[in-house]
Amino acid sequence: MLEVQVDEEAIKEMYHDAIEKRMEKFDTELVYWDTKELKKRTCMSWNTILNNFFYENDFPKIKVGGKWYFPAKETKIFLNKWLLQLK
Numbered sequence: 001m002l003e004v005q006v007d008e009e010a011i012k013e014m015y016h017d018a019i020e021k022r023m024e025k026f027d028t029e030l031v032y033w034d035t036k037e038l039k040k041r042t043c044m045s046w047n048t049i050l051n052n053f054f055y056e057n058d059f060p061k062i063k064v065g066g067k068w069y070f071p072a073k074e075t076k077i078f079l080n081k082w083l084l085q086l087k
Helices: 008-029 035-042 046-054 072-085
Strands: 032-034 062-064 067-071
Touching: 032 035, 032 072, 035 046, 035 067, 035 072, 046 072, 067 072
Parallel strands: none
Antiparallel strands: 032 067, 062 067
16 A cells, blocks of 8 residues: 655645745736736725825836836835835
8 A cells, every 4th residue: 555645834835935936037027017016016096105105206107108107126125115114
């Protein structure tokens, strides 16, 4: 008879690592966010974004035509600093 033992913690860790790597790859694929992506990433409405940090001088944004774009890497850095300042 064949008996198989599975280390559930090791499988959970491998699964978590695989998801994290995939998310990092996805993040690096996006150079810019648009307003839809910014709202999705912050879990905020457009009005909340406008009222809280959009008009801050160091918030990275670029308007091309009638559409706003946000450099993904710089925006993530800004948002992390901004959130920590709210403490």
